[in-house]
C-alpha cells in the first residue's frame with residue numbers, strides 16, 4: 001500500500017463530526033469554567049441586561065458557515081450570557097425559578113446519555129428514574145399514589161389534563177369533540193383558555209367565575225354557573241381550580257371545589273404550576289389537593305430547576321392511556337413484563353421525550369428534602385417581608401394578601417406603568433406587572449434560592465428612587 005492509499009483509508013475511518021478525546025476534554029474544561037464563572041459572578045450582574053432586539057439580532061445573526069469554528073464557539077457564551085436574563089437573586093418578575101446548578105449538571109449529563117424516555121425499552125434506567133421522581137413529587141405535595149409524567153411546563157401539563165378530562169367525560173378521540181363546559185376563576189392562567197381552545201371545546205365554553213376579595217374562585221358563582229348550564233341543556237365537564245394564581249398567588253378553595261366536582265360528576269384539575277410545590281413548606285394551605293383528578297406543577301418554578309421541567313400528576317392511569325395511546329405498529333412492545341412494556345408515549349403527549357428527571361434526581365438527592373423545604377419557606381418569608389416594607393411606606397399601597405410568594409402593590413400618586421419602566425431601566429431589581437381590579441400593579445415574585453433579605457429590601461428602595469425620577 002503506498003502512502004496515499006494509507007492516507008485515504010485513514011480518512012475514510014474518521015467520521016465527519018468526530019472530536020478527539022483530548023479536544024473533548026478541553027471543551028468540557030472550558031464549559032465547566034464558563035459555567036462556574038457565570039454562577040459565581042451572578043451577584044455582580046444587573047437584574048436585567050442592558051440590551052435591545054436590534055443589538056441581539058446584530059450580535060447573533062451570524063451565518064452557518066461551511067467551515068466550523070471549533071473551540072472558539074465557546075467564547076460566544078460570554079456574549080450570550082451578557083444579553084440574557086440573569087438567574088440572580090434580584091430578578092422578581094413573572095414566576096422564574098433560579099436554575100439550581102446541580103440540576104443544570106443533571107441536564108448536561110442527561111444530554112450526554114441522549115436517552116429517548118418514550119418507553120422503558122428505549123431508556124430503561126431513565127424511565128425508572130422518572131417514575132421514582134414522580135413518586136417523590138407526589139409524596140412531597142401530599143398526593144401519594146398519584147402517577148404522571150414530566151413535561152415542558154405548566155402549559156403542557158394543563159393541556160394534557162384537559163385532554164384527559166374531555167376523554168373521561170365526553171370521549172372525543174374517535175368522533176371529535178362535542179361541546180362541554182369548563183369552569184375556572186377569572187384569575188386563571190392564560191394556558192387554560194389556550195388548552196380549552198386546542199382540545200376543540202372552544203373558548204366560549206370556558207366559564208370565568210368571579211373571585212372574592214382574596215382573588216379566590218367564588219363557590220356560589222361556580223354553583224350558579226353549573227346550574228345555569230345544566231338548565232340550558234349544556235354539559236359541564238371540568239373545573240380547573242388554581243393553587244397559586246399567577247398575579248397574586250391566590251389558592252382557590254380546594255376542598256369545597258372537590259365536593260362540587262364530586263357531586264356534579266366533573267373532572268377536577270388543579271393548576272398548581274406556580275404554587276403547589278409550596279406544599280413542602282406550608283402543607284396546610286393545600287388541604288383538598290389530593291382529591292383532585294389531576295394537577296400541574298412546575299419544578300422549573302418552585303423547585304428551582306433549570307427550564308424545562310413541568311409535571312402532570314393524576315390518579316387515572318386508565319384515562320391517561322385512553323387519551324394518549326394511539327400506538328403505531330412500529331412501536332408495539334414485544335416485551336411481556338409489564339414494567340418493560342411500559343411506555344410514557346401511551347400515557348402522555350410526547351413520543352420522543354427528554355431525560356428531564358435526571359436533573360431532579362441529582363438536584364433533589366444532592367441537597368435533600370429539608371433544604372428545598374427551607375428554601376421555599378424563605379421565599380414565603382421574603383414575600384411577607386416585602387408586604388411589611390410596602391405597608392410601611394405611606395406613598396405605596398399593598399394590593400395583594402398572600403398566602404404564597406407573589407406580592408402586588410402600587411404607588412398612590414405616580415403613573416405605575418411609567419414607574420415600572422423606570423424601575424426596570426435602573427437594572428438593580430426586576431419587577432413585572434399585574435392588573436388587579438382594573439388597576440396596574442407592580443409585582444414581585446419569590447421563587448429564587450439566591451434571593452437575600454437585602455435583595456428584598458432593595459425593592460422598595462428602588463421603587464421610591466425610581467418614583468423620584470419620573471413625573472406624575
Ligand SMILES: Cc1ncc(COP(=O)(O)O)c(C=O)c1O
Nearest residue numbers: 095153154155189191246273274
Ligand atoms: C398558574 C400558572 N399556570 C400555568 C403556567 C404556565 O407554566 P409554563 O410557563 O411552565 O408553561 C404558569 C406560569 O407562570 C402559571 O403561573
